[in-house]
Amino acid sequence: MTIRLAWPDVGAEEAAAVAEVLESGQLTMGPKVVEFEEAIARACGVEHAAAVSSGTAALHLALLALGIGEGDEVIVPAYTFPATANVALLAGARPVLVDVDPETMNLDLGRVYDAVTSRTRAVLAVHLFGRPLDWEELQNAVPPDVHLVEDAAGALGARWRGMPCGGLGVLGCLSFHPRKIVTTGEGGAVTTGSEELDTAVRRLRHHGIEPQGEFEIAAPGLNYRLPDLLCAIGTPQLRRLGELLATRAGLAAAYEERLAGVVETPAAAEGDTHGWQAYVVRSDRRDAALAALRAAGIQAQIGTYALHRLAAYREQGSFPGADRAFEQALALPFHSRLSETDLDRVTEVLTVYR
Numbered sequence: 001m002t003i004r005l006a007w008p009d010v011g012a013e014e015a016a017a018v019a020e021v022l023e024s025g026q027l028t029m030g031p032k033v034v035e036f037e038e039a040i041a042r043a044c045g046v047e048h049a050a051a052v053s054s055g056t057a058a059l060h061l062a063l064l065a066l067g068i069g070e071g072d073e074v075i076v077p078a079y080t081f082p083a084t085a086n087v088a089l090l091a092g093a094r095p096v097l098v099d100v101d102p103e104t105m106n107l108d109l110g111r112v113y114d115a116v117t118s119r120t121r122a123v124l125a126v127h128l129f130g131r132p133l134d135w136e137e138l139q140n141a142v143p144p145d146v147h148l149v150e151d152a153a154g155a156l157g158a159r160w161r162g163m164p165c166g167g168l169g170v171l172g173c174l175s176f177h178p179r180k181i182v183t184t185g186e187g188g189a190v191t192t193g194s195e196e197l198d199t200a201v202r203r204l205r206h207h208g209i210e211p212q213g214e215f216e217i218a219a220p221g222l223n224y225r226l227p228d229l230l231c232a233i234g235t236p237q238l239r240r241l242g243e244l245l246a247t248r249a250g251l252a253a254a255y256e257e258r259l260a261g262v263v264e265t266p267a268a269a270e271g272d273t274h275g276w277q278a279y280v281v282r283s284d285r286r287d288a289a290l291a292a293l294r295a296a297g298i299q300a301q302i303g304t305y306a307l308h309r310l311a312a313y314r315e316q317g318s319f320p321g322a323d324r325a326f327e328q329a330l331a332l333p334f335h336s337r338l339s340e341t342d343l344d345r346v347t348e349v350l351t352v353y354r
């Protein structure tokens, strides 16, 4: 039987919540959105969270809310899901690629310091695959007027030195895509401690309409809302966030036990908590291992993308850290339905390619 790469941990509770919304007759802009947003804010330890239609929408709105556009530079890792850089371009700014450390696969913070110019307005700081980026080192790498925005798309539940990722930056962006720990099918959220930025995000996600008072649009916005129907799916999972994370941490430990010495296994830095969005190992024989896993009926995938290899982001120089991560990273099946036998089957194939 095929071993799947991912399998959302949803069941009867989520189905009942969706049925309740259908029955209520209010499918969007209702109470389930508010309930979900409150739970997100609590999980990230921040005052405000606005639910939006995807992680990409969250990133886009974060930049727009900060007023970033034409003539501005936004630092992004050279190895990340392309949405991180796409939103900067679409906002009219210039995404400036910075290389990653091929071991952590997160931004190489020494290089961030070198990339800052007088036009740098923000860093889109990714906690890739749920591994917390060293936030203090990032803060030390840039001048205080550069906005630190978290791309915490895969880091809900992760903690940097005990503090929740998604609550570290001036704005935090989450994704609820089905490969994330909490899913709504598609969805995202923007978190912040700033009431002003929260209001700006809410305005921008709803056509630019002023949230209070007379109907007015001072500047155009988008429709990036997340309906009640989908928020209802997320809330029961957020209630179980600790349990979902413990299950994933248990799986990661079970993989670690089997794969240490076979491939390079992932871990958070000392004192941090990994969010385990995905279980991504590194191997010099990645392509052969990936082909063999697939041939054995095991769904596996590359980690993510080296942006300078994509037509939209060429000609920014060379990024050896991102190249190495792109060539070595291998995402293994990772979800709560995996059995010990499944893990053994994965291990058996990988052991051939050690």
Ligand SMILES: Cc1ncc(COP(=O)(O)O)c(C=O)c1O
Pocket: 054, 055, 056, 057, 080, 081, 083, 084, 126, 128, 151, 153, 154, 174, 175, 176, 177, 187, 188
């Ligand atoms: C690091 C990172 N940023 C942004 C996104 C975009 O999120 P979404 O798919 O919800 O738009 C993803 C999604 O995989 C991601 O991994």
